[in-house]
Amino acid sequence: METSSIDIPEIVVRRLPLYARALHWMVQDNVQTISSSELGAKLGMSSAQIRKDLSYFGEFGKQGTGYDVKFLLSQLQQILGMQKEWLVALVGVGDLGHAIARYGGFGRRGFKIAALFDNDPKRIGQQVGELQILGMDSLAMVVRGLRIRLGVIAVPAEAAQQVADQMAGAGIRAILTYAPINLHVPKGVRVRYIDPVVVLQSMTYHLKDAVRSRE
């Protein structure tokens, strides 16, 4: 599939993994075909939006029969670069970092936590699963040596910018951060935020009138 010449809006790119996840669940539930309106109902989107998003990448659906779930999923995985395994460096191995390091969902879906880092002397050297926690002074060497391009930040907010600087300096090109502060990174490095407050707020929008009217 030739997609590199098309300029896909970023907002569409960010929705593709949601389609892939919904399709993944459907494969597990033995669903074979799905219409764009059924997929839309699951994702809170219109069928027109879904058809438009997917049309950037080719013709996946058949009029009247919908999408073949497995085929569409495999196409999306290809578009998203999921044929290879991506190595990830995780910095910050407190409660959250431990939970991330042990999360089973990475391996099944194309990612491998390949190195753990912390700056706390009490944590450095500890074993978490198959990995030993390394000091931050090893980050650049390990990231370069393993050619790691993805980083996850699970440190407190006040330490996150410094970690991002070190990651970018070592060659990491995409950072997922759990710390609730805005990170400044060099051009060419992407940042995404995981933020439970944002998710809760998108639901309180719907709840606020219902609750108010009862109280």
Next chain:
Amino acid sequence: METSSIDIPEIVVRRLPLYARALHWMVQDNVQTISSSELGAKLGMSSAQIRKDLSYFGEFGKQGTGYDVKFLLSQLQQILGMQKEWLVALVGVGDLGHAIARYGGFGRRGFKIAALFDNDPKRIGQQVGELQILGMDSLAMVVRGLRIRLGVIAVPAEAAQQVADQMAGAGIRAILTYAPINLHVPKGVRVRYIDPVVVLQSMTYHLKDAVRSRE
């Protein structure tokens, strides 16, 4: 502001908290006004999209001068129901649950973890901050007593559906889950997923060609 009569697309509702978060950071950086194209650049969206999203709720920007950051933020907070404090019940107090319970970002942005639950006898009775971990058999009573409408699930995937059932039965109307399985909930209950894999995939889309061409 009268918004209840307008039918806002769900996809727009889900973007509003992202605008609010970006504006919150700007207030902290003492930014006073921002254009839709500057805001778009920060969020990876077009200025036309932002103007269109915000136009559902009224006229916030002035032609040529952009948006007043503080005013737009306060309007978004009102739209999202952030004037009141929302109580949250958290189920699952392992590594992830501990990290969530201690996360400072809730209180500052309108949410309060009001009760912790687990089914592990070794955890029940333990203190986490100001809260004691309760057994699952207390969930319905506590949720009803405190009129909690929001729940966070931080249990392993295999236990998540049962927790969601209990939450819905107790009157929780919005669930944020970290467990990587599709939850089935009654009509009237909303579910959102926090999933680091989805976030990483939206970045590997951009990295895949760059990395491939070098390898």
